Amino acid sequence: MSPLPVIYHLIVFVFLAYSLAYNLLNIKDDPGSNMFTYRGYGGKFKFLTFWLFLLQTFYFGFCLVNDILGSNSRPSQSKRFLRSKLQRCRDILLSSVVFPVGIFVVCTFWGIYVVDRELVYPKKLDKFIPSWLNHVMHTTILPFLIMDMYLVYHHFPSRKRGLQILMSFAFTYLVWILWVAYHANIWVYPVLKIMAPHERVIFISVLIALFGSIYLVGEGLNKFFWGKERRQYQLMVQKSQS
Template sequence: MVLGARALRAAALLHFLCLLWATFALSQNIGLPKSVRKAQDTTYGGHWKHLTFLNQVLQNILYILCTTIDTVALCLPSEEKTVSRALVPIRDFIFSAFVFPIGLFVAVAFWGLYAYDRELVYPKELDDINPSWLNHSMHTTILPLLFIELYICPHKYPSRIKGIFGLAFFAVTYLVWILWVHYKSGIWAYPVLGVLSPGGMVIFFFVTFVIMVTFYFLGEQLTNWLWTRRKKKYA
């Protein structure tokens, strides 16, 4: 075992706190009662056309799985093997193929475009709808959550074929979805898509996927480097 009982309890606490924050941030994004949002997204596709929102959903799913696994391990040790056998592979695949590369991409792409021209990704009028801290909960705090998870939990990456295929399936599905939203409503999920030519859009989507794959490899290498060192230390 790489981590001792004390470290496992600490990881469980961190997972629970991350789940509370991720759930709160998601609830404020979708405008649940007492939300700080001044208006909800009622256009075609709603929040589901935004990669930021999908990433928040994925993070919530991940932390629900993590908290469930931790709770069983700490409170029902006799059931740990059964639950872990069923849920750990799902948890690890979601983190490796979706949460890490997509979450890192959301943060890097959003703030990169924001710095270049915010109107391409987050028009100024949105400041009247979302307070600044909510914007950061959607596009900034997701980043430390990724590295906290990478640091406290030894995720087993799938084979590269399976991992890249999973990421590619998500990317293609999302691309088809936002093209459908535009076809049905004339709305682009992000303003930057409205200023690109068809050729420019193809290049944009291709570069976007290459970046996501690069982030997938980054997560894989960081995980291997960190947990190989820990296994040697505790061997």
């Protein structure tokens, strides 16, 4: 096995773990603001970005464990495509949650930021959140995940199963932020606060559709990088059924 994936996963995991520790220990609150507050109900767990921060750090740590104790099997390596349980979990985690949620955060954050940053990341946050940490949470996600997908073969589950897992995650977070709004009277994102109820329904529906679209982008990117391996797997399946 090439040592490159191990080295890459180790470097990214250490970097993310340090960034997460810095976030937890040093980023406390936005003084004098009732928006984007880490105080009170839910704390930092109100934000999808923080969920992703935890997920991404866990994912790259899990990749490292798999590199050492599991497998990085590809269909072309043997007549039987055998993956360890760790590799199976890693592939499902990336394809069904980490990649689509990561790209979703990057696209929606910077898309809204360009239109009106006050709706997603008020300028006052620059005073107590370092620029480098902002980019760790909202920018580096994209190159980190694409490089991982390029270096290591990931076997995507069936589209139906992958979308079911992703939509379960999306609806879980949706229920959470609606509960926070109802129970604590806090709209996690100001863009939702200024909308009428019917506008929120439309906005959220569009975002859920975007989740599904991004899953398909992940499938396409995986096919672009590993099309030969995917074709090899399809041939193996056809032979086993004949």
